[in-house]
Amino acid sequence: VAGGKRQISAFHIAGDIPDLQSLHLEVLDVSIATVTPCKLAFIQHATLLRLCEAFPRITAAFWRETLIEAAVSREWVANVGQRRAPARIAHVLCEFFLRMRAVGLTEDHACQFPINQAQLGDATGMSAVHVNRSLQELRAAGLISLKGHSLKILDWAELKAQGDFEPSYLHMERRQDAA
Amino acid sequence: VAGGKRQISAFHIAGDIPDLQSLHLEVLDVSIATVTPCKLAFIQHATLLRLCEAFPRITAAFWRETLIEAAVSREWVANVGQRRAPARIAHVLCEFFLRMRAVGLTEDHACQFPINQAQLGDATGMSAVHVNRSLQELRAAGLISLKGHSLKILDWAELKAQGDFEPSYLHMERRQDAA
DNA sequence: CGCGTCGTTGAACAGGATCAACACGCGTGG
DNA sequence: CCACGCGTGTTGATCCTGTTCAACGACGCG
Numbered sequence: 001v002a003g004g005k006r007q008i009s010a011f012h013i014a015g016d017i018p019d020l021q022s023l024h025l026e027v028l029d030v031s032i033a034t035v036t037p038c039k040l041a042f043i044q045h046a047t048l049l050r051l052c053e054a055f056p057r058i059t060a061a062f063w064r065e066t067l068i069e070a071a072v073s074r075e076w077v078a079n080v081g082q083r084r085a086p087a088r089i090a091h092v093l094c095e096f097f098l099r100m101r102a103v104g105l106t107e108d109h110a111c112q113f114p115i116n117q118a119q120l121g122d123a124t125g126m127s128a129v130h131v132n133r134s135l136q137e138l139r140a141a142g143l144i145s146l147k148g149h150s151l152k153i154l155d156w157a158e159l160k161a162q163g164d165f166e167p168s169y170l171h172m173e174r175r176q177d178a179a
Numbered sequence: 180v181a182g183g184k185r186q187i188s189a190f191h192i193a194g195d196i197p198d199l200q201s202l203h204l205e206v207l208d209v210s211i212a213t214v215t216p217c218k219l220a221f222i223q224h225a226t227l228l229r230l231c232e233a234f235p236r237i238t239a240a241f242w243r244e245t246l247i248e249a250a251v252s253r254e255w256v257a258n259v260g261q262r263r264a265p266a267r268i269a270h271v272l273c274e275f276f277l278r279m280r281a282v283g284l285t286e287d288h289a290c291q292f293p294i295n296q297a298q299l300g301d302a303t304g305m306s307a308v309h310v311n312r313s314l315q316e317l318r319a320a321g322l323i324s325l326k327g328h329s330l331k332i333l334d335w336a337e338l339k340a341q342g343d344f345e346p347s348y349l350h351m352e353r354r355q356d357a358a
Numbered sequence: 359c360g361c362g363t364c365g366t367t368g369a370a371c372a373g374g375a376t377c378a379a380c381a382c383g384c385g386t387g388g
Numbered sequence: 389c390c391a392c393g394c395g396t397g398t399t400g401a402t403c404c405t406g407t408t409c410a411a412c413g414a415c416g417c418g
Contacts, residue, residue, distance in 0.1 A: 002266075002343040007257035021250065024243040029250050029348040056232055063242050064203040070249035071200070071208050077252060078186035081259040081304025085406070087181075116364065125260025130406055132366060164181040169208040264374070295396065306375055311398065365414080372407075381398075388391080 008123035009073060011035075011096060011115070015103050020066050023048060036114045068171050075169045080125045083164060086134040088124040090163030093144060095170065097153055102172055113151035138162070187302035188252060190214075190275060190294070194282050199245050202227060215293045247350050254348045259304045262343060265313040267303040269342030272323060274349065276332055281351055292330035317341070 001007055009030065012018040018032055023045055052059040072095070079091050093113075100111045117135070121128040138144050143159045145152040153159060180186055188209065191197040197211055202224055231238040251274070258270050272292075279290045296314070300307040317323050322338045324331040332338060 001257050001261040005261045007260045009253040009256045021246045024239060025246050025250070025350055027347050027350065027352060029350075030253065052238075053235055056238075059231075059235075059238060059242075060203060063238075063245070066242070066246055066249060067200045067204050070245060070252055071204070073249055073252040073256060074188040074209065077188045077255045077259060078180050080256060081186045082180045082184045118364080127407055128364090129366085129408080133406090136366090168206050171204055171206065171208075173206060297396080307396095308376080308398085309374055312374090315398090359418100361417090363414105363416090365412105367412080368410090370408085373405095374403105375405085376403075377401090379399085382396085384394090384396105386392085386394105388389100 006122050007125070008119060009076065010069065011099075011123070013096075013099055013103060014105060017062075017065060020062060020069075023062075035119065071169045071171065076123075085124075085126055085130055086137045087163050088126065089120065089131065089134045090138060090143070090159050091165050092120065092124060092163075093138075093151065093153075094160055094163050094165040094167070097151065098167055098170060098172070102170075109153040109156065111151055112149055113146065114149050185301050186304070187298060188255065189248065190278075190302070192275075192278055192282060193284060196241075196244060199241060199248075202241075214298065250348045250350065255302075264303075264305055264309055265316045266342050267305065268299065268310065268313045269317060269322070269338050270344050271299065271303060271342075272317075272330065272332075273339055273342050273344040273346070276330070277346055277349060277351070281349075288332040288335065290330055291328055292325065293328050 010018075012032075019028075022028060048062075052062065075095075079088055083091060096113065096115075097106065097111060100106050105111055115123075117131045118128040121131045124131070126134075135144075135146060138159070139146070141155075141158070141162075143153075143155045143162065145154060159165075189197075191211075198207075201207060227241075231241065254274075258267055262270060275292065275294075276285065276290060279285050284290055294302075296310045297307040300310045303310070305313075314323075314325060317338070318325070320337070320341070322332075322334045322341065324333060338344075
């Protein structure tokens with residue numbers, strides 16, 4: 001975006017396929033960067049296409065993945081467009097935690113959270129300073145604890161409420177429910 | 180969204196298939212409303228699935244459509260998250276005009292624009308009042324003329340610049356270019 | 359030990375929200 | 389035919405949320 005600004009439009013976590021869109025779209029309109037050290041697997045487009053051709057249900061599954069990504073993206077539009085600062089942060093935290101839980105990367109009500117405040121700002125369309133202040137509000141309200149890279153959810157119900165978080169857009173209903 | 184607010188996450192124009200996502204996603208996370216009188220065609224999921232199975236290239240085409248929708252959605256995140264009011268409006272106008280042109284619904288540098296200021300506000304995450312003021316800025320700068328439901332682009336290059344509009348995300352390169 | 363990244367704090371500022379009132383065109387019903 | 393109501397656009401004044409700038413502290417690392 002102009003003026004040296006950037007917008008983070010999605011976070012990917014372990015197990016995601018972050019660039020499925022390149023399979024059918026020629027010019028790429030996003031860039032991808034890692035926040036933590038990662039293991040990456042690259043898959044040839046030709047391989048994928050052969051796989052899809054051979055097994056239509058694979059196609060459906062991948063397609064479904066990209067549709068969910070799109071749904072998340074729409075939710076982010078709403079997040080950034082409608083909610084005020086603390087709610088935006090709360091919403092992002094809720095989404096992140098639930099996705100981590102879905103791939104088994106949580107323990108009890110805690111998980112790793114490798115995203116710093118500046119990145120959180122780029123993701124929510126607010127300044128890093130205000131991210132900091134919003135986080136302090138959430139901490140003061142006893143909803144979360146966030147030190148270093150470890151996030152603990154202290155009051156899920158209230159965090160969900162504050163963040164106006166409605167997990168249906170993540171389309172996880174087949175797996176565990178949102179408690 | 181909470182508090183009686185709503186977020187418009189996309190505009191669909193003639194020829195669009197606005198609910199392809201329902202093909203693979205069970206619970207729907209958006210609602211669709213018409214802004215103008217419309218002709219609608221409904222297609223059975225079963226029909227579509229049979230079609231896709233029989234002709235893999237149809238699958239690819241539909242999939243591609245949904246991927247472009249996702250790309251547009253990401254661009255909206257950036258629009259709402261990073262740009263200031265007049266640029267947001269300019270960006271939406273640019274996108275709308277280009278998509279209308281792609282389906283042949285423009286004449287010269289004008290097209291129908293059936294979206295009112297309140298809706299524009301819901302789409303850009305700003306109040307209707309501020310939409311009004313931003314539109315006046317764009318008019319005063321000689322970039323557009325917008326009366327009733329008819330939009331004229333008076334200075335495309337400058338509108339594009341003001342809106343920080345980079346049309347690659349629309350993935351239209353196969354058709355006419357963005358002048 | 360020194361440096362860079364990240365988090366935190368304060369003060370001043372500004373962009374946009376909010377509230378309220380008014381103008382205008384249009385369709386409806388009296 | 390006119391009165392009325394409604395939706396939409398327009399304007400002004402005030403308030404507030406979040407930005408910006410700047411400085412400082414804490415921590416990890418070479």
